[in-house]
Amino acid sequence: MEKTYKVIGMTCAACSARVQKVVSRIDGVASAAVNLTTEKLTVVSDQEINFDKLLAVVEDAGYGLEKDKSMQKKVDLDIEGMTCAACSSRVQKTLDKLDGVYSASVNLTTNRASIEFDPASVRLSEIKAAIEQTGYTPKDIVVENRDEDMVRKQKELTRSRNRLIVAILFAAPILYLAMGHMIPGLDVPVPAFMSPHDQPFMFGLVQLILTLPVLLAGNRFYRHGIKTLVKLAPNMDSLVAIGTGSAFLYSTYAVIQVYLGMTEMAMSYYFESAAVVVTLVMVGKHLEAVSKNRTSDAIRKLVNLRPKTAVILKDGKELEIALDEVVIGDLVLVRPGTSIPVDGVVVEGRSSVDESMLTGESLPVEKSQDSEVTGGSINGEGLLTCRVTRIGEDTTLSRIIRLVEDAQGRKAPIARLADTISLYFVPVVIGIAILAAAAWALAGRDFNFILTVFVSVLVIACPCALGLATPTAIMVGTGRGASLGILIKGGEALETAHKIQTVVLDKTGTVTQGQPVLVSTIVYGQRTEAEALRLAAVVEQGSEHPLASAVIKAAPADGEIYSRPQDLSAVPGRGIQATVDGIKVLIGNEALLAEAGIDLTQTKTDAQKLSGAGRTLLYMAEDNRLSAVMAVADQVRPTSRSAVRQLEDMGLEVVMLTGDNLPTAQAIAGEAGISQVLANVLPQDKAGEVKRLQRDGKIVAMVGDGINDAPALVQADVGLAIGSGTDIAVESADIVLMHEDLNDVATAIALSRATIRNIRQNLFWAFFYNTAGIPIAAGLLAAFGGPLLSPVFAGAAMALSSVSVVSNALRLKRFRMKSR
Secondary structure: OEEEEEEEOOOOHHHHHHHHHHHHOOOOEEEEEEEOOOOEEEEEEOOOOOHHHHHHHHHHOOOEEEEOOOOOEEEEEEEEOOOOHHHHHHHHHHHHHOOOEEEEEEEOOOOEEEEEEOOOOOOHHHHHHHHHHOOOEEEEOOOOOHHHHHHHHHHHHHHHHHHHHHHHHHHHHHHHHHHHHHOOOOOOOOOHHHOOOOOHHHHHHHHHHHHHHHHHHOHHHHHHHHHHHHOOOOOHHHHHHHHHHHHHHHHHHHHHHHHOOOHHHHHHOOHHHHHHHHHHHHHHHHHHHHHHHHHOHHHHHHHHOOOOEEEEEEOOEEEEEEHHHOOOOOEEEEOOOOEOOOEEEEEEOOEEEEOHHHHOOOOOEEEOOOOEEOOOOEEOOOOEEEEEEEOHHHOHHHHHHHHHHHHHHOOOOOHHHHHHHHHHHHHHHHHHHHHHHHHHHHOOOOHHHHHHHHHHHHHHOOOHHHHHHHHHHHHHHHHHHHHOOEEEOOHHHHHHHOOOOEEEEEHHHHHEEEEEEEEEEEEOOOOOHHHHHHHHHHHHOOOOOHHHHHHHHHOOOOOOOOOOOEEEEEEOOOEEEEEEOOEEEEEEOHHHHHHOOOOOHHHHHHHHHHHHOOOEEEEEEEOOEEEEEEEEEEEEOOOHHHHHHHHHHOOOEEEEEOOOOHHHHHHHHHHHOOOEEEOOOOHHHHHHHHHHHHHOOOOEEEEEOOOOOHHHHHHOOEEEEEOOOOHHHHHHOOEEEOOOOOHHHHHHHHHHHHHHHHHHHHHHHHHHHHHHHHHHHOOHHHHOOOOOOOHHHHHHHHHHHHHHHHHHHHHHHHOOOOOO
16 A cells, blocks of 8 residues: 655755655555655555554654645535434544544534545545444435525424424323322313223323324434444433333333233333423424524525526527526626626626625625626616626635535534543443432332432433534534624634734735825926826826826826827836926836936925835936925725724734835834834745744734735634635635725634633533533432432423523624624
8 A cells, every 4th residue: 555644844865865764664664755845755565554653753763744635535424313412422533543534523513524534545435334333324415505405404394393293292191191190289180991090001001102102203212322322332312212211111011010900000100201201302302403403594694695597698688597507708687686696797887786795894885897796795776797707616605605614514622522521421321320220229219219310310411412512603603704704714713713812914905905095296396286197197007017006096087188108118126217298207216216317305305204104105207307206105994993993902912014114114003003013024924923923922813815925824823814805815814804894803803702602601501401410310309308300300401401502502693793
């Protein structure tokens, strides 16, 4: 077999030779080859080589080693049969043990496993077989139509509701018959043919018959519970199956004994415990499923934004076709008030477009010719004709949906605590139930008391709440973020964000708008400001420099008309020169004009003042005489100052990072209210600056545009890409902010804090229910003369714990920033 690894720390041929030599000496290695250029180690062996052993040998030689993930595959599997945290933890542990599996994340809320693996080391069929060995059924997820997926889930909810109705209809009379007489002051009439005193056999037989439909409606508990018990991997279903099954079988035995003449056994009917507990667990699971379905509201709303059809223009005619038939290059007609079907560019028309569901921005965005439009946004009052640029899974809407789905499937590190506990929880509970029953038996209690304790402990100890505590909060939190235009790429990013101490802001395109603007013009000759700008614009039309664009945009459109420039030539890094209507015009930096021998003395004071304010200066000379100085600046975003203040109010340290010189950087930082500045930082050095802050012990967030900031975004503990999001931004950042508002950085961090707080609340209540409930169910109160917990109340408490945890997580749907 052949495997490849990435070697870390090699700098020369001697390094690669050293690694190759030490690896070749390992028993079982037939050959080893190291490529210094690609930093790859290829190992051919006739047996499986343990990675830890290989790593130890390479590290002893002074280098590092990583598994090569370039050929890895990722697969998502539906896992049928998972009902509680013990189930997902068992599957997770099984997958983690498989050699060749790089990472696995099993999500109880979605009942899915996301697995990254090396197909050369482990086959997908082997992964599925390992899951089946633990008692669960893995199924491939077809890249489904999300609408069909939602319809399927709705059908499952309907079936769940129907089974629950059956269980309630039959459990209610059992509860009436068995426990009605216990209600003080209530005379419960019972038909004579089944009187517990005169007809004890019929009294038991009727309850037996009524219980059977309830157990049939809840048969999944027995199918899955017994299956996992046989596999020695018991879960919540196992607890319910053992507890209610014991009560039912013992009660059936009592009915038989009464029929044979032992009428005193009529006091040993526990059918209500079996039927009502199963019904209550079904109530809890149904409410849990309804709540879990609501956690995906964000995705559902995004999917619903996409229309089913599109109107295209073909041969001058309008043709309505299915959305799947649209191809790149088609001309799509978007009528007022309708959804834009796919991403494209406006070729004709003018309108305002509501992009709030995609970006969180409430104000409509004006669109005209050459404006980009996003599929799923809502057209306003105008008629637009758009040329299609992206379709299917490549559209912005599909990418957003995919990001949110991926994020909801990934676990936060805080979930590991619940997973670890859940894995061992069910076997421990079964042990506690047996010990408690044995202890009461030794204490001389009757069998009915012992059975009550045994069943109650098993039922109340369901670890569902533990398993739901984290994933539900992450699903709702990431969904709420998506509705606000904040895409959080997983539980780890969501958790890390709440610990951020320092926020590093890239200047260009983040703190500033990223587009140079002419902010002032000072003239020194006979021309007016407007005349000087028009002349400069004529010359600058021959330049593609961003500063030239700023001058052209600022020039008045009316007034004196100049002829086309002659003898136009650009001076790289300096400026441009040309002749216009016989006037020799020179536009550029101070060095260009000084080289031409032009006297700049009269502008010295103005230039110092403008430079000190962070402006970039363009000098213009006509016939070797200074005629104007134009100041260009990348203006600070209107929201930057309030955003910085908000971050500081949250207790965060704010630092601006830029390649500008210190005076210019300080001027921009002053406008934005930032006190700490890192200037003269080249793009390739930005990641190093972030690393330096991390070495000081700080948890650092990097905010940038996601292109030249990509290395720094990756280096930071949390990378945030601001703006509509390029492919690089989506790949590099942990959090993508869909619209260009720096306030969203504070919103993302606040959402992280709220979500982690919610997870901690959920975990507290989940632990509280179990730690408080198990001793009471085991008879702690009864030992001191108090009441014994009935299995019925134990089932109700168990259902309440799961519902309360999910309901608490759903509060995150109402998250809003307190101030902006």
